Amino acid sequence: MKMHFCIPVSQQRPDALGGRYVLYSVYLDGFLFCKVRYSQLHRWNEQLRRVFGNCLPPFPPKYYLSMTASMADERRDQLEQYLQNVTMDPNMLRSDVFVDFLKLVQLDTFSITTEKASLDIFLPDGRSIKVEILTSDTAERVLEVVSHKIGLCQELLGYFGLFLIRSYKEGKLSVIKKLADFELPYVSLRSSEVENFKVGLRKWYLDPSLDSRLMDCRAAVDLIYMQAIQDIEKEWAKPTEVQRQKLEALQKEGNQTKFLELSQEVWHYGYVQLDPCTCDYPEPGCGTVLSVGNNEVSCCITLPDNQTQDVIFQMNRVKCWQVTFLGTLLDTDGPQQTLNQNLELRFQYSEESHWQWFVIYTKQAFLLSSCLKKMISEKMVKLAAENPEMKDYSSFLPRKSKIKTAEVDCGLGTIKEEGL
Numbered sequence: 001m002k003m004h005f006c007i008p009v010s011q012q013r014p015d016a017l018g019g020r021y022v023l024y025s026v027y028l029d030g031f032l033f034c035k036v037r038y039s040q041l042h043r044w045n046e047q048l049r050r051v052f053g054n055c056l057p058p059f060p061p062k063y064y065l066s067m068t069a070s071m072a073d074e075r076r077d078q079l080e081q082y083l084q085n086v087t088m089d090p091n092m093l094r095s096d097v098f099v100d101f102l103k104l105v106q107l108d109t110f111s112i113t114t115e116k117a118s119l120d121i122f123l124p125d126g127r128s129i130k131v132e133i134l135t136s137d138t139a140e141r142v143l144e145v146v147s148h149k150i151g152l153c154q155e156l157l158g159y160f161g162l163f164l165i166r167s168y169k170e171g172k173l174s175v176i177k178k179l180a181d182f183e184l185p186y187v188s189l190r191s192s193e194v195e196n197f198k199v200g201l202r203k204w205y206l207d208p209s210l211d212s213r214l215m216d217c218r219a220a221v222d223l224i225y226m227q228a229i230q231d232i233e234k235e236w237a238k239p240t241e242v243q244r245q246k247l248e249a250l251q252k253e254g255n256q257t258k259f260l261e262l263s264q265e266v267w268h269y270g271y272v273q274l275d276p277c278t279c280d281y282p283e284p285g286c287g288t289v290l291s292v293g294n295n296e297v298s299c300c301i302t303l304p305d306n307q308t309q310d311v312i313f314q315m316n317r318v319k320c321w322q323v324t325f326l327g328t329l330l331d332t333d334g335p336q337q338t339l340n341q342n343l344e345l346r347f348q349y350s351e352e353s354h355w356q357w358f359v360i361y362t363k364q365a366f367l368l369s370s371c372l373k374k375m376i377s378e379k380m381v382k383l384a385a386e387n388p389e390m391k392d393y394s395s396f397l398p399r400k401s402k403i404k405t406a407e408v409d410c411g412l413g414t415i416k417e418e419g420l
Helices: 036-054 069-086 097-110 137-149 152-158 184-192 207-215 218-233 241-253 258-263 365-386
Strands: 003-016 020-028 032-038 114-121 128-134 159-165 173-178 196-203 277-279 286-293 296-300 308-312 317-324 343-351 354-361 414-418
Touching: 003 069, 003 114, 020 036, 020 296, 032 036, 032 173, 032 354, 032 414, 036 069, 036 097, 069 277, 097 184, 114 137, 114 184, 137 152, 137 196, 137 218, 152 207, 159 184, 173 196, 184 196, 184 317, 196 218, 207 218, 218 258, 241 258, 277 296, 286 365, 343 365
Parallel strands: 114 196
Antiparallel strands: 003 020, 020 032, 114 128, 159 173, 159 196, 277 286, 277 354, 286 296, 296 308, 317 343, 317 414, 343 354
């Protein structure tokens, strides 16, 4: 699936020879990822083409005469599409030529040199692990270092991820985004303009039944046990009073296995909960709290009369969704800008045999979109496992794939995705 790359803004800059060039601000999941020139991307495309041949998406052509404003906008659109499309091939995402370039532009953008550094990785129970890394180490590499330190089995790394998390004095916690494998956690942390950000280790799967695959690794069990306790304490998972008493007894006994088995029965166990936001259902301006997991989006909606209503959207009835940036970026030369202040995610849903759009206004729209994609990919993998004659889960997709991402209108920053 494509990644949430967009280029909502670009600036003209003078060069050393008295001319001018365009600097593109590339955002990933709503955060400034890098600033890069067309010539840099062009050379990168040539390197990728030497390795991967003609399977690459088309790259915007060079202009040998001065560009008009419309031509500049068209190129920005094309570069945006290129970045989104080039991430669809998992082999390309793991290649040295892909990762090395993105590492370089991240470091250059934020004027960070490659050197040894210490990084605190926070566990779900609030403790942190200090790891010695290079500032140029990717999230994938840092995760390997952390897993080695805590004894997490290497074959289980795909079930966990590093996340950018914001903590508040009153104990509140927000999961902001999952760091992509090629992102540099040290740079992401240093470049953020938001206070109280930290890098946390959390499980990265939304099908609670996948817990069973981790039970033979002590470190993995410790992690999902810590996260289960945290989710209950934060009221992200919502046990009944009877379940809570049983869980507290099992926690006192230190019986992690039984605790996790019972947790499977808890409402919203293993879900990702977003911060309170607003939606347009059943009418515009209603407050809501979203919990995403187990192939559904669960909404606790506050109605105008202050009554609450629980509404569940099943993923198998979601046709498509899109993230839209509703604002503009003005101070492009200032500190890091984010797109998270004016975001909406709208999805098309089948209700009583007709399709209807639902709109959610949330700063965590990109995280929500990532969760929707994750649930789709997990469903496809499960289908592939149940049908061994299929070589991979992509065989289940129609020839004209239903999983599309990031058809972007730069003026609004709209990222569209089609689900199942």
